[in-house]
Amino acid sequence: MAAITTRSLIKEYPGGVRGVDEMDVTIEDGEFFALLGPSGCGKTTLLRTIAGLEKSTSGTITIGDRDVTDLEPGQRHVAMVFQDYALFPHMSIADNISYPLKIQKVGRKERHAQASSVSEKLSLGGLLERRPGQLSGGQQQRVALARAVSSRPEVFLFDEPLSNLDARLRLEARTFLKKLQLDLGVTTVFVTHDQAEALALADRIAIMKAGRLQQLGTPREVFQRPANTFVASFVGSTSMNLIEGVVVSGAVDIGRHRLPLPPAAAGRVAEGQKVTWGGRPEYLSLVPAGQGEFSGTVTVAENLGPRCSSPWSSPREPWCRPSWGRTSSPRSAPQPASRSSRAGPCCSTPTACGSATRCGSVGC
Ligand SMILES: Nc1ncnc2c1ncn2[C@@H]1O[C@H](COP(=O)(O)OP(=O)(O)OP(=O)(O)O)[C@@H](O)[C@H]1O
Ligand SMILES: [Mg+2]
Numbered sequence: 001m002a003a004i005t006t007r008s009l010i011k012e013y014p015g016g017v018r019g020v021d022e023m024d025v026t027i028e029d030g031e032f033f034a035l036l037g038p039s040g041c042g043k044t045t046l047l048r049t050i051a052g053l054e055k056s057t058s059g060t061i062t063i064g065d066r067d068v069t070d071l072e073p074g075q076r077h078v079a080m081v082f083q084d085y086a087l088f089p090h091m092s093i094a095d096n097i098s099y100p101l102k103i104q105k106v107g108r109k110e111r112h113a114q115a116s117s118v119s120e121k122l123s124l125g126g127l128l129e130r131r132p133g134q135l136s137g138g139q140q141q142r143v144a145l146a147r148a149v150s151s152r153p154e155v156f157l158f159d160e161p162l163s164n165l166d167a168r169l170r171l172e173a174r175t176f177l178k179k180l181q182l183d184l185g186v187t188t189v190f191v192t193h194d195q196a197e198a199l200a201l202a203d204r205i206a207i208m209k210a211g212r213l214q215q216l217g218t219p220r221e222v223f224q225r226p227a228n229t230f231v232a233s234f235v236g237s238t239s240m241n242l243i244e245g246v247v248v249s250g251a252v253d254i255g256r257h258r259l260p261l262p263p264a265a266a267g268r269v270a271e272g273q274k275v276t277w278g279g280r281p282e283y284l285s286l287v288p289a290g291q292g293e294f295s296g297t298v299t300v301a302e303n304l305g306p307r308c309s310s311p312w313s314s315p316r317e318p319w320c321r322p323s324w325g326r327t328s329s330p331r332s333a334p335q336p337a338s339r340s341s342r343a344g345p346c347c348s349t350p351t352a353c354g355s356a357t358r359c360g361s362v363g364c
Pocket of ligand 1: 014017
Protein backbone atom coordinates (compact mmCIF):
# COMPACT_ATOMS: atom_id res chain seq x y z
CA MET A 1 0.00 0.00 0.00
CA ALA A 2 1.17 3.51 -0.71
CA ALA A 3 0.10 7.11 -1.05
CA ILE A 4 0.34 8.79 -4.47
CA THR A 5 1.45 12.39 -4.83
CA THR A 6 1.65 14.48 -7.99
CA ARG A 7 3.38 17.85 -7.93
CA SER A 8 2.91 20.41 -10.72
CA LEU A 9 2.26 17.50 -13.05
CA ILE A 10 1.82 18.41 -16.72
CA LYS A 11 1.19 16.08 -19.64
CA GLU A 12 1.21 17.93 -22.93
CA TYR A 13 0.51 16.05 -26.15
CA PRO A 14 2.08 17.01 -29.49
CA GLY A 15 0.10 19.96 -30.81
CA GLY A 16 -0.03 21.63 -27.40
CA VAL A 17 -3.10 19.94 -25.88
CA ARG A 18 -2.60 19.61 -22.13
CA GLY A 19 -4.29 16.43 -20.97
CA VAL A 20 -3.12 17.22 -17.43
CA ASP A 21 -2.33 20.77 -16.46
CA GLU A 22 -0.47 21.60 -13.23
CA MET A 23 -1.99 18.80 -11.18
CA ASP A 24 -1.23 18.81 -7.46
CA VAL A 25 -2.96 15.98 -5.61
CA THR A 26 -2.16 13.65 -2.76
CA ILE A 27 -4.05 10.38 -2.68
CA GLU A 28 -3.79 8.90 0.80
CA ASP A 29 -2.60 5.40 1.57
CA GLY A 30 -5.56 2.99 1.32
CA GLU A 31 -7.93 5.64 -0.02
CA PHE A 32 -10.66 5.07 -2.63
CA PHE A 33 -10.15 8.13 -4.78
CA ALA A 34 -12.38 9.02 -7.74
CA LEU A 35 -11.39 11.14 -10.73
CA LEU A 36 -14.54 12.71 -12.09
CA GLY A 37 -15.15 15.00 -15.02
CA PRO A 38 -16.65 15.31 -18.50
CA SER A 39 -15.29 13.55 -21.56
CA GLY A 40 -11.89 14.90 -22.59
CA CYS A 41 -11.07 16.53 -19.23
CA GLY A 42 -7.92 14.42 -18.76
CA LYS A 43 -8.95 11.57 -16.44
CA THR A 44 -7.38 8.79 -18.53
CA THR A 45 -4.30 10.90 -19.20
CA LEU A 46 -3.72 11.41 -15.48
CA LEU A 47 -4.22 7.71 -14.76
CA ARG A 48 -1.91 6.62 -17.58
CA THR A 49 0.71 9.13 -16.47
CA ILE A 50 0.59 7.74 -12.91
CA ALA A 51 0.89 4.22 -14.37
CA GLY A 52 3.85 5.27 -16.52
CA LEU A 53 2.05 4.50 -19.79
CA GLU A 54 2.39 8.20 -20.70
CA LYS A 55 5.57 10.13 -20.02
CA SER A 56 4.93 13.34 -18.10
CA THR A 57 6.05 16.62 -19.67
CA SER A 58 7.06 18.10 -16.31
CA GLY A 59 6.35 17.70 -12.61
CA THR A 60 6.80 14.70 -10.33
CA ILE A 61 4.91 11.59 -9.23
CA THR A 62 5.69 9.71 -6.03
CA ILE A 63 4.19 6.40 -4.95
CA GLY A 64 4.91 5.64 -1.31
CA ASP A 65 8.38 6.98 -0.65
CA ARG A 66 9.60 6.40 -4.23
CA ASP A 67 9.83 9.05 -6.92
CA VAL A 68 8.47 7.07 -9.88
CA THR A 69 8.42 9.92 -12.41
CA ASP A 70 11.07 8.32 -14.61
CA LEU A 71 10.43 4.67 -13.77
CA GLU A 72 9.08 2.15 -16.27
CA PRO A 73 5.44 1.00 -15.72
CA GLY A 74 6.60 -2.40 -14.49
CA GLN A 75 8.67 -0.81 -11.74
CA ARG A 76 5.83 1.27 -10.29
CA HIS A 77 3.92 -1.59 -8.55
CA VAL A 78 0.57 -0.49 -9.95
CA ALA A 79 -2.19 -2.57 -11.54
CA MET A 80 -4.46 -0.93 -14.08
CA VAL A 81 -7.88 -2.13 -15.19
CA PHE A 82 -9.00 -0.68 -18.51
CA GLN A 83 -12.50 0.06 -19.75
CA ASP A 84 -12.30 -2.76 -22.31
CA TYR A 85 -10.67 -5.20 -19.81
CA ALA A 86 -7.80 -5.95 -22.25
CA LEU A 87 -7.84 -9.71 -21.60
CA PHE A 88 -5.73 -12.04 -23.73
CA PRO A 89 -8.33 -13.83 -25.92
CA HIS A 90 -6.17 -16.90 -26.65
CA MET A 91 -5.38 -17.60 -22.98
CA SER A 92 -7.52 -19.44 -20.46
CA ILE A 93 -9.02 -17.46 -17.58
CA ALA A 94 -6.49 -19.07 -15.21
CA ASP A 95 -3.60 -17.93 -17.42
CA ASN A 96 -5.07 -14.45 -17.78
CA ILE A 97 -5.36 -14.08 -14.02
CA SER A 98 -1.88 -15.39 -13.31
CA TYR A 99 -0.18 -13.53 -16.17
CA PRO A 100 1.24 -10.69 -14.00
CA LEU A 101 2.87 -13.34 -11.79
CA LYS A 102 4.44 -14.96 -14.85
CA ILE A 103 5.97 -11.59 -15.73
CA GLN A 104 7.24 -11.39 -12.14
CA LYS A 105 8.82 -14.84 -12.76
CA VAL A 106 6.77 -16.54 -10.05
CA GLY A 107 6.85 -20.36 -10.39
CA ARG A 108 4.00 -22.20 -12.17
CA LYS A 109 2.71 -23.98 -9.06
CA GLU A 110 2.53 -20.81 -6.99
CA ARG A 111 0.97 -18.91 -9.92
CA HIS A 112 -1.85 -21.38 -10.23
CA ALA A 113 -2.44 -21.49 -6.48
CA GLN A 114 -2.69 -17.70 -6.43
CA ALA A 115 -5.01 -17.64 -9.49
CA SER A 116 -7.24 -20.21 -7.87
CA SER A 117 -7.43 -18.33 -4.56
CA VAL A 118 -8.19 -14.95 -6.20
CA SER A 119 -10.75 -16.45 -8.55
CA GLU A 120 -12.64 -18.01 -5.62
CA LYS A 121 -12.92 -14.58 -3.99
CA LEU A 122 -14.36 -13.19 -7.22
CA SER A 123 -16.75 -16.10 -7.87
CA LEU A 124 -14.83 -17.23 -10.94
CA GLY A 125 -13.91 -20.65 -9.60
CA GLY A 126 -15.76 -22.74 -12.18
CA LEU A 127 -14.61 -20.67 -15.15
CA LEU A 128 -10.84 -21.02 -15.01
CA GLU A 129 -10.51 -23.28 -18.06
CA ARG A 130 -12.63 -21.10 -20.34
CA ARG A 131 -11.45 -18.38 -22.75
CA PRO A 132 -12.54 -14.71 -22.30
CA GLY A 133 -14.85 -14.96 -25.34
CA GLN A 134 -16.87 -17.62 -23.49
CA LEU A 135 -17.72 -15.27 -20.59
CA SER A 136 -20.32 -12.55 -20.10
CA GLY A 137 -19.27 -8.89 -19.84
CA GLY A 138 -19.63 -8.93 -16.05
CA GLN A 139 -17.54 -12.09 -15.75
CA GLN A 140 -14.84 -10.63 -17.99
CA GLN A 141 -14.80 -7.55 -15.82
CA ARG A 142 -14.22 -9.72 -12.76
CA VAL A 143 -11.38 -11.53 -14.55
CA ALA A 144 -9.74 -8.16 -15.27
CA LEU A 145 -10.09 -7.31 -11.58
CA ALA A 146 -8.76 -10.72 -10.55
CA ARG A 147 -5.72 -10.20 -12.77
CA ALA A 148 -5.13 -6.81 -11.12
CA VAL A 149 -5.54 -8.30 -7.63
CA SER A 150 -3.23 -11.24 -8.35
CA SER A 151 -0.34 -8.94 -9.18
CA ARG A 152 -0.39 -7.77 -5.53
CA PRO A 153 0.07 -4.10 -6.43
CA GLU A 154 0.57 -1.12 -4.12
CA VAL A 155 -1.96 0.82 -6.18
CA PHE A 156 -5.06 0.02 -8.26
CA LEU A 157 -5.80 2.27 -11.22
CA PHE A 158 -9.28 1.73 -12.64
CA ASP A 159 -10.24 3.49 -15.88
CA GLU A 160 -14.04 3.31 -16.08
CA PRO A 161 -14.02 -0.45 -15.48
CA LEU A 162 -17.81 -0.61 -15.17
CA SER A 163 -18.81 1.31 -18.26
CA ASN A 164 -19.44 -1.75 -20.46
CA LEU A 165 -21.92 -3.25 -18.01
CA ASP A 166 -25.67 -2.87 -18.07
CA ALA A 167 -27.27 -0.74 -15.38
CA ARG A 168 -28.11 -3.56 -12.99
CA LEU A 169 -24.77 -5.35 -13.29
CA ARG A 170 -23.04 -2.01 -12.90
CA LEU A 171 -24.73 -1.42 -9.54
CA GLU A 172 -23.76 -4.90 -8.34
CA ALA A 173 -20.22 -4.49 -9.62
CA ARG A 174 -19.70 -1.19 -7.86
CA THR A 175 -20.78 -2.63 -4.50
CA PHE A 176 -18.45 -5.53 -5.12
CA LEU A 177 -15.60 -3.21 -6.06
CA LYS A 178 -16.02 -1.13 -2.93
CA LYS A 179 -16.01 -4.24 -0.76
CA LEU A 180 -12.95 -5.62 -2.52
CA GLN A 181 -11.07 -2.37 -1.95
CA LEU A 182 -12.10 -2.27 1.72
CA ASP A 183 -10.95 -5.89 2.17
CA LEU A 184 -7.61 -5.38 0.46
CA GLY A 185 -7.02 -1.81 1.65
CA VAL A 186 -5.13 -0.99 -1.56
CA THR A 187 -4.89 2.66 -2.60
CA THR A 188 -7.32 2.98 -5.50
CA VAL A 189 -7.80 5.62 -8.17
CA PHE A 190 -11.10 5.16 -9.96
CA VAL A 191 -11.90 7.11 -13.13
CA THR A 192 -15.50 7.76 -14.01
CA HIS A 193 -17.62 10.36 -15.73
CA ASP A 194 -20.61 9.10 -13.77
CA GLN A 195 -20.98 11.39 -10.78
CA ALA A 196 -23.42 9.04 -9.02
CA GLU A 197 -20.76 6.32 -9.14
CA ALA A 198 -18.11 8.68 -7.75
CA LEU A 199 -20.41 9.91 -4.96
CA ALA A 200 -21.33 6.34 -4.05
CA LEU A 201 -17.85 4.82 -4.01
CA ALA A 202 -15.20 7.35 -3.21
CA ASP A 203 -13.64 8.50 0.02
CA ARG A 204 -12.65 11.65 -1.86
CA ILE A 205 -13.32 12.96 -5.35
CA ALA A 206 -11.19 15.12 -7.64
CA ILE A 207 -13.28 16.96 -10.21
CA MET A 208 -11.42 17.91 -13.39
CA LYS A 209 -12.11 20.18 -16.31
CA ALA A 210 -9.76 20.77 -19.27
CA GLY A 211 -6.86 19.05 -17.50
CA ARG A 212 -7.18 21.16 -14.37
CA LEU A 213 -8.36 20.31 -10.91
CA GLN A 214 -11.61 22.12 -10.04
CA GLN A 215 -12.24 20.75 -6.57
CA LEU A 216 -10.96 17.99 -4.32
CA GLY A 217 -13.09 16.86 -1.42
CA THR A 218 -15.29 14.24 0.13
CA PRO A 219 -18.56 13.40 -1.67
CA ARG A 220 -20.35 15.47 0.95
CA GLU A 221 -18.10 18.49 0.41
CA VAL A 222 -18.36 18.54 -3.37
CA PHE A 223 -22.12 17.99 -3.22
CA GLN A 224 -22.80 20.53 -0.50
CA ARG A 225 -20.10 23.09 -1.01
CA PRO A 226 -19.15 23.12 -4.69
CA ALA A 227 -16.10 25.32 -5.29
CA ASN A 228 -17.53 26.88 -8.45
CA THR A 229 -20.57 26.74 -10.71
CA PHE A 230 -18.95 24.07 -12.91
CA VAL A 231 -18.79 21.68 -9.95
CA ALA A 232 -22.24 22.78 -8.79
CA SER A 233 -23.81 21.90 -12.10
CA PHE A 234 -21.71 18.78 -12.77
CA VAL A 235 -22.30 17.04 -9.44
CA GLY A 236 -25.82 15.87 -8.66
CA SER A 237 -28.09 13.56 -10.60
CA THR A 238 -30.41 16.39 -11.53
CA SER A 239 -29.00 19.68 -12.73
CA MET A 240 -28.86 22.48 -10.18
CA ASN A 241 -30.89 25.63 -10.86
CA LEU A 242 -28.33 28.47 -11.06
CA ILE A 243 -29.80 31.97 -11.02
CA GLU A 244 -27.86 35.26 -11.12
CA GLY A 245 -28.91 37.90 -8.61
CA VAL A 246 -27.86 40.62 -6.19
CA VAL A 247 -27.96 40.50 -2.39
CA VAL A 248 -30.58 42.95 -1.15
CA SER A 249 -31.83 43.08 2.45
CA GLY A 250 -30.90 39.51 3.30
CA ALA A 251 -32.36 38.01 0.10
CA VAL A 252 -31.25 37.51 -3.48
CA ASP A 253 -32.95 39.91 -5.82
CA ILE A 254 -33.42 38.38 -9.28
CA GLY A 255 -35.57 41.16 -10.73
CA ARG A 256 -39.26 40.51 -10.20
CA HIS A 257 -38.67 38.26 -7.20
CA ARG A 258 -36.46 37.80 -4.20
CA LEU A 259 -35.10 34.37 -3.35
CA PRO A 260 -34.26 33.55 0.27
CA LEU A 261 -30.63 33.32 1.31
CA PRO A 262 -29.81 30.02 2.99
CA PRO A 263 -28.88 30.38 6.68
CA ALA A 264 -25.26 29.38 6.05
CA ALA A 265 -24.80 32.35 3.73
CA ALA A 266 -25.55 34.80 6.53
CA GLY A 267 -22.52 37.01 7.16
CA ARG A 268 -20.68 35.65 4.13
CA VAL A 269 -22.22 37.92 1.52
CA ALA A 270 -22.43 41.70 1.48
CA GLU A 271 -25.29 43.99 0.56
CA GLY A 272 -25.22 44.70 -3.18
CA GLN A 273 -22.93 41.75 -3.95
CA LYS A 274 -23.57 39.85 -7.18
CA VAL A 275 -24.12 36.16 -6.44
CA THR A 276 -25.26 32.96 -8.11
CA TRP A 277 -28.18 31.38 -6.28
CA GLY A 278 -28.16 27.61 -6.60
CA GLY A 279 -31.11 25.35 -5.80
CA ARG A 280 -31.13 21.60 -6.29
CA PRO A 281 -34.55 20.48 -7.57
CA GLU A 282 -34.74 17.69 -4.99
CA TYR A 283 -34.63 20.26 -2.17
CA LEU A 284 -37.44 22.45 -3.43
CA SER A 285 -40.87 21.40 -2.30
CA LEU A 286 -44.17 22.53 -3.71
CA VAL A 287 -46.59 24.10 -1.21
CA PRO A 288 -50.07 25.66 -1.56
CA ALA A 289 -50.18 29.08 -3.25
CA GLY A 290 -49.04 31.89 -0.98
CA GLN A 291 -47.44 29.66 1.64
CA GLY A 292 -43.99 29.31 0.12
CA GLU A 293 -41.05 31.65 -0.01
CA PHE A 294 -41.15 32.23 -3.74
CA SER A 295 -43.17 31.20 -6.77
CA GLY A 296 -42.34 29.79 -10.16
CA THR A 297 -43.49 27.55 -12.96
CA VAL A 298 -42.56 23.89 -13.09
CA THR A 299 -41.36 23.36 -16.65
CA VAL A 300 -40.24 19.72 -16.48
CA ALA A 301 -41.16 16.95 -14.03
CA GLU A 302 -38.94 13.87 -14.18
CA ASN A 303 -39.98 10.64 -12.54
CA LEU A 304 -36.89 9.37 -10.71
CA GLY A 305 -38.45 6.25 -9.21
CA PRO A 306 -39.00 7.02 -5.53
CA ARG A 307 -38.70 10.74 -6.12
CA CYS A 308 -39.86 13.29 -8.62
CA SER A 309 -37.65 16.14 -9.74
CA SER A 310 -39.12 19.42 -10.93
CA PRO A 311 -36.59 22.02 -12.00
CA TRP A 312 -38.02 25.39 -11.19
CA SER A 313 -38.25 27.98 -13.91
CA SER A 314 -39.90 31.37 -14.24
CA PRO A 315 -41.18 33.15 -11.15
CA ARG A 316 -44.90 32.35 -11.20
CA GLU A 317 -47.22 29.90 -9.46
CA PRO A 318 -46.95 27.39 -7.80
CA TRP A 319 -45.22 28.37 -4.58
CA CYS A 320 -42.01 26.72 -3.53
CA ARG A 321 -40.20 26.27 -0.27
CA PRO A 322 -36.52 25.36 -0.22
CA SER A 323 -35.51 22.83 2.43
CA TRP A 324 -32.08 23.89 3.64
CA GLY A 325 -31.52 20.81 5.81
CA ARG A 326 -29.24 20.65 8.82
CA THR A 327 -26.25 22.31 7.24
CA SER A 328 -26.47 24.35 4.10
CA SER A 329 -24.74 26.97 2.03
CA PRO A 330 -25.68 29.38 -0.75
CA ARG A 331 -25.22 26.70 -3.39
CA SER A 332 -25.81 23.57 -1.43
CA ALA A 333 -28.19 21.02 -0.11
CA PRO A 334 -28.67 18.99 3.05
CA GLN A 335 -25.81 16.67 3.84
CA PRO A 336 -25.94 13.04 2.80
CA ALA A 337 -25.42 10.36 5.41
CA SER A 338 -21.88 9.31 6.20
CA ARG A 339 -21.63 5.58 6.87
CA SER A 340 -23.49 4.28 3.88
CA SER A 341 -23.29 4.04 0.15
CA ARG A 342 -23.76 7.62 -1.03
CA ALA A 343 -25.79 8.62 -4.01
CA GLY A 344 -25.86 12.40 -3.83
CA PRO A 345 -28.68 13.70 -1.69
CA CYS A 346 -29.82 10.24 -0.65
CA CYS A 347 -27.93 7.36 0.85
CA SER A 348 -28.62 3.71 0.33
CA THR A 349 -28.78 1.86 3.64
CA PRO A 350 -31.33 -0.84 2.86
CA THR A 351 -31.98 -1.68 6.50
CA ALA A 352 -32.23 1.90 7.76
CA CYS A 353 -33.95 3.86 5.04
CA GLY A 354 -37.07 3.14 3.11
CA SER A 355 -36.71 3.78 -0.58
CA ALA A 356 -38.68 6.99 -0.34
CA THR A 357 -36.83 8.31 2.71
CA ARG A 358 -34.77 11.42 2.22
CA CYS A 359 -31.60 11.52 4.27
CA GLY A 360 -31.68 15.27 4.52
CA SER A 361 -34.80 15.04 6.60
CA VAL A 362 -34.19 11.98 8.77
CA GLY A 363 -30.40 11.84 8.98
CA CYS A 364 -30.08 8.11 8.52
N1 LIG B 1 -2.54 10.64 -27.82
C1 LIG B 1 -3.09 11.85 -27.78
N2 LIG B 1 -2.65 12.85 -28.59
C2 LIG B 1 -3.18 14.08 -28.53
N3 LIG B 1 -4.16 14.45 -27.68
C3 LIG B 1 -4.63 13.51 -26.86
C4 LIG B 1 -4.13 12.15 -26.86
N4 LIG B 1 -4.81 11.44 -25.92
C5 LIG B 1 -5.69 12.30 -25.37
N5 LIG B 1 -5.60 13.53 -25.92
C6 LIG B 1 -6.35 14.72 -25.57
O1 LIG B 1 -6.16 14.98 -24.18
C7 LIG B 1 -7.36 15.42 -23.58
C8 LIG B 1 -7.69 14.50 -22.41
O2 LIG B 1 -8.01 13.21 -22.92
P1 LIG B 1 -8.38 11.99 -21.95
O3 LIG B 1 -8.45 10.78 -22.79
O4 LIG B 1 -7.44 11.99 -20.82
O5 LIG B 1 -9.82 12.44 -21.46
P2 LIG B 1 -10.86 11.65 -20.50
O6 LIG B 1 -11.21 12.59 -19.40
O7 LIG B 1 -10.32 10.32 -20.14
O8 LIG B 1 -12.11 11.52 -21.48
P3 LIG B 1 -13.20 10.29 -21.60
O9 LIG B 1 -14.16 10.47 -20.45
O10 LIG B 1 -13.83 10.57 -22.93
O11 LIG B 1 -12.45 8.99 -21.56
C9 LIG B 1 -8.42 15.43 -24.67
O12 LIG B 1 -8.52 16.74 -25.17
C10 LIG B 1 -7.85 14.50 -25.72
O13 LIG B 1 -8.29 14.85 -27.01
MG1 LIG C 1 -10.91 8.34 -20.55
